[in-house]
Amino acid sequence: MSTTEAATTDAGRPADRLDTPLTEAAAKVAELAAAGALAAEEERRLSPPVAAGLVEAGFARHMVSPRWGGSADAPGAIRDLTGALVAVGRGCMSAAWCAGVLTAVGRMCSHLPEEGQAEIWGDGPDVPLAGSLAPTGTVRQVSGGWRVDGVWHIASGVDHAEWTMVGGLVPGPEGPPALRHFVLPRSDYTVLDTWRNVGLRGTGSNSLRVDDVFVPDHRSLEHRSVLTGDHGPAAPRTHRVPLKLINGLFFVAPGIGAAAEALEGWTRWTVDRREITGARTVSRPGVRLALASSAANLDAARLLVERAAGEADEAPLGPELTLRATRDYSTAVDLLLDAVTGLLRMSGSRGQAESSPVQRAWRDLHCMAGHGALQPDVNADGWAKHALGED
Structure with missing residues (x-):
């Protein structure tokens, strides 16, 4: 069992995903995405089989109204999505990112007038x-x-x-x-x-x-209708939540998967590494500290995002819930950046090779951190003003 798996399963939680229809399908497409990850980087896009696999797994339909055959009213839909994005992120963060976009845009299109929804989904919900x-x-x-x-x-x-x-x-x-x-x-x-x-x-x-x-x-x-959510009594929970309550997890959850895979790969590689002196690399206190810190940061990021997802599924909706979630998404990003930066620093020049999963996760996570929904100053300021009674 890996370090990250041990850290999470001891707490009674699955390391990467929940056992749900979407995450089960996502685990399968994750294998396909992992096999094509380097080719996707070279081609600067997903291969058609991977792109089609994301749709077939259920991401496109996940937040589409059941009227069109979608899964928007499935119990625990937001937690399920989070676990699925983490699973695909372990194979290829770019694929998981596209899966999040498929889901997010589907939710936004669910705010179209009925005629527009029918034009998109009249023949079925699995539309990229x-x-x-x-x-x-x-x-x-x-x-x-x-x-x-x-x-x-x-x-x-x-x-x-x-x-x-x-x-x-x-x-x-x-x-x-x-x-x-x-x-x-x-x-x-x-x-x-x-x-x-x-x-x-x-x-x-x-x-x-x-x-x-x-x-x-x-x-x-x-855009205002997407921000505030659909307040109709018959609307699925995934359509009623404000956009900002869940927007960050579309992008952070793939990063959790990428960081988890980088940590496991780095650990396996480091077990067999040797210093110039011939001593085992794992004997260095700094290397063991990097491993422990990275695993702890990853677990902390995961806990923040899982809490936000669970509350988005079930907690009473209100401004404080949304502001705390956006604050936590940004904090999770910082934790993930620290996790992979520590690993890369302890990888030496060999860890910077294009074949290293650590450097790819490091690059991908830093690009994720630049997303507008994850900016730390804006998200922290919004929550702090509310906490201080200034909003």
């Missing part, structure tokens, strides 16, 4: 989706909908998507511009080969160009 939400293009309102034009960047998994969501600023009800989202079929945009990143290389987060396309009203929604 992508999204580029920053309002980098231009939109203007016309009769019956919107004209959308411009270039949108960083749309993870866009090469394999059938529909992609883009964001645009429109006049707000009270004056300031408001963010709105528009969903386009693959025929309405061109994918641009732009993804050249230091980490998360396999996500295929390319740009897309839209040339003055008409988007009907039923394929557009206000």
Whole structure:
């Protein structure tokens, strides 16, 4: 049994996943993703079999309404998703990242008018989706909908998507511009080969160009509705929770998997390492300290994220719950960065080779940390103002 497995199973929790239909399927696609991880880095996108495997595993349908055959009302859906993303992250963090995007955009599209949802899921819920939400293009309102034009960047998994969501600023009800989202079929945009990143290389987060396309009203929604959640009494819990309560876990959970795999790989490798003097590397106190610190940081990050996921499934919804979750997602990121940085430092030049899983996890996790949903100053400030009664 590995160090990380022992640390978690002793506490009565599974090391990587819960035994659920999604996580069982995710464990299988994780093996496929692991086998193709280096190729995904070289190609800068997932292979078609891996991309299709994520959809077949159930990520695309996981937060789609049961009306269309989705799993949004499954008990413990958010915990299940977290375990599944961790499982895939162990095989390939880029694949897990794309799995999180599949799920997140599916949840956002569930806020479309019914006609828009039917257009996407009328033939079934297993539809690959992508999204580029920053309002980098231009939109203007016309009769019956919107004209959308411009270039949108960083749309993870866009090469394999059938529909992609883009964001645009429109006049707000009270004056300031408001963010709105528009969903386009693959025929309405061109994918641009732009993804050249230091980490998360396999996500295929390319740009897309839209040339003055008409988007009907039923394929557009206000960002505000996604932020606040669907308050309808018949809405599944996964649609009623505020976006910020769960947004961070789409990206942190893959990082937990990547860090866990790096720790196990480093441990196996280090057991057989020798110093220049011929002494065993594991005899160095600094190496044992790095191992213990990394394992503890990983477990702490996992506990924070698992608590947030469990509360998102069951706890009474309110501002404090959301603010604490976003605070904890950022804290978990810091813990994961410390975990892999300590391992890389104790790996020497051999640990920096492209074949080393530690350096790939180190790169991927640092890129994850830059995501807007995980910024420590913003998330800490929001929680602190609430705790101090200043909000």
